[in-house]
Amino acid sequence: MNHKLLLAAVLLPTVMLTGCETLGGQDGGEVVVEDRGTQADGSQITGSDGATTTGASAGTAFQGHQLDNPQSILSSRIIYFEFDSASIRNEDRAAIQAHAEYLGKNGGATVALEGHTDERGSREYNIALGERRAKAVRQLLLFQGAVSSQLQTVSYGEESPAAIGHDEDAWQQNRRVEITYKTR
Amino acid sequence: MQPSNKKYRNIFSLVIFVLLLAASPAKAALTIQITEGVDGAQPIAVVPFATDQLKTALPYDLVSIINNDLARSGRFSPMPEKDLIARPHDGGTVRFSDWRLVNMDYLLVGRVRQLGDVNYEVQFQLFDVFKGEQVTGISYPFVAGDTRRMAHRISDIVYEKLTGQRGAFNTRIAYVTALTAVTGKRQYRLNIADSDGFNEQTILDSSKPLMSPSWSPDGQQLAYVSFEAKRPQIFVQQVFNGQRQRLTDFKGLNSAPVWSPDGKHLAMTLSKSGNPELYLFELATKKLTQLTKHPAIDTEPTWSPDGSKLVFTSDRGGKPQLYIMELSRNKPVSRPRRLTFEGEYNARGAFSPDGKYLAMVTGNRGRFQIAVLEMANNTLQVLTDSRLDESPSFAPNGSMIIYATNRNNRGVLAAVSVDGRVHQRLEVQQGDVREPAWSPLTDAQ
């Protein structure tokens, strides 16, 4: 029950923000827009007279696939986990929700969910833990719009670390599920 | 009192007195209790074998291999060559009193003869210096290509005669090496080397991870997990001719393959049912038998030497702990019973060859170390002092446990004796070395 309320509470302002962003682009004032191609990162465009204007936030200016939009929540493809845990953290739920929705809308899209762990503990157990993490993400996606056939899970355990290091910094980066779109 | 009675009484006392006098030497005057000793390696002097008669020199020096073996075991302390006080080659010229003065417990001497182009014969004698007698004297034929193996055999014999345990020097280790090229591309290799790190041979090369090598009981095959298809699959490969066969490719996990002691089954972990469970795979028929049925993770099975029990890792209690299951005719006869209660995290059990001990990875407050559980009285002893230890594997004579650890940011192999007294570092190979598996002893050795 609380789940849904929380979700709603989180999603609502996000939706509004999106809306604002769309509007904001039109309130920008006098803007000399030079087409220098997409400046997806919303960097400043310096005009010939030295005046500087700031382009609106990339949202609507982005021209390309949603999935490639770095501003999109969909760019968030890595879900992180606590040690020895396969529980989805609150801060990751939005992203998963987004992906679920995307998958829901795009039936042909498929993702591979790669589960990983940090190096501590035993390897085979970590393979299983990685799988569990991947499956946790999978569950949530399913729950929120994706279809089973769109989801593949695989676990690499500790075999494929993202960060080579032997401290919490590296470990934290390694405890993850990577969402990889096979087809869009 | 009659005078005669008194006389008899005196004689009687005298007789008793004499008897007592006679009796006392048979009983020692003193008894001293010794309840402690010292721990330490036994000093042994290994004199370079006589090789002056050889036409063709041996490819390796037998005695330096023997010295390395004996020193590596932690049980012996070979005398440095420069300190040898004499260089006898057989018992005839040995002066035990001299060796006693330099406190050597044992002395090994020998000769090598050449019988043909590549055929040799070694003859060696092992002496107990303080007793002043020969412990054993043997001669063996061998070919040049087997020089290292011959040296390991001699080490095994010396080890066995002096400790009562079979030696494990003439054995192999399998392990995985992960290499990272400068481009960042990673390479994985399944390697086999002699127990002293020599003769490394790669039997599989892959750009994707390799895991969990497991020896067959006859030492001829290795089972392992390969991600070459971007998902884990279980393979079985002949060590000496490279022939291999993919055994399983089920949905989800195909992992932790372990050969049964009779060589007919592999226990493994599959998650095709939805979560990781233990299965038995019968090699001849490829028939699968499910052994566990629980939503928790059940993985990393290890067989007891008699094949009647499986210990595995399960987090059905919340966190990973070791559980034991009894089998009869390859079917579980009871519900799994929890084995480990100390520590927050216990995984990756490995039975000793005699079934008396169980090695494992134990985790406490973020530190992961190798521990050993004595099955008979349920006592747990932590053997290592580092933080990132994993994959314990027993030597086939049960004397040492080899494991993977981290040193200077590199994955390396190390070994520790079952009682924790002796620690060894193995030769650092290139790359990150992990997942060691010690080959079994075979009679052929």
Place this chain on the structure above:
Amino acid sequence: MKEVIRNNFGAIIFSIAVHAMLLGLLFFSFDFQPERKLLTIKPNVIKAVAVDASKVQAELEKLKRADDRNKKKEKDRIANLKREENRLRKKRAAEEKKLAKLKKKRQAEERQRKLEQKNLAELKKQQAALKKKQQAETKKRQAEQRKQAELKKQQAAFKEKRQAELKKKQDAIKKRQALAKKKREADKKQRQKELAQQLAAEEQAREDKLAIREIDKYQVLIRQKVVRNWLKPTGSSKGLVSTVKVRLIPGGDVIDVKVIKSSGNVIYDRSVERAVRKASPLPLPKDPAIAARMYDIEFNFALET
């Protein structure tokens, strides 16, 4: 000869008769036992009919007195008879002499010279014979005396014997007393001896105590040295016990090592044997007498873990 006999026939007969009588009397008279021979008191026959006891008694007493007197008389008579005998003998001798004299007288005219000689010879003979007789008498008297003396001796001997027995008894008592005394003395000596022994033992015990302290100290040193030299066998040795008997020579060198109780584990046994050999020489007290007590040692190797 025949003439002589015919002429003196009466004298000869008389002489023979007297001799016979004398001999007969002698026979009777030598029997002087208290046993009375009624023959000798024949003459006292009491013819009275009525008599009273006292009188009889008186008579008996009288008779007894008479008897005694008679005895005495007899004794005297015997003595007399003897004397008589002697006299008679003498007489006979005299008679013979006479006869011879007569003979001689008759032959005197024929052989006066021979008679004289014969007389002389005869005298001599007679004298010799007389001497002999006297000697015989003396002998007899002596024999009598001897016999008396014998009697006396016997009595004396009997007395002596009794006295001797008495003495013996007394001696025996004395001996026993003497023995008792000896025993007391011996006991006293024994006690003194024991006391001395006790003192010696206490002294010994004191020395022993010192020795024991020394031994204890060196026991510790020996134990430490053996411990230092005992490389424990690998693996668990719990419950293994091995006993080794060691013989030392002065100076502490180990000359004999024998496992007298095996632990059942060859490696364990060998390790303990090696330990004592390596620990040689073992530290021993400087005093050789004390050190000698430590030449035989049993080591009991029993690891606690």
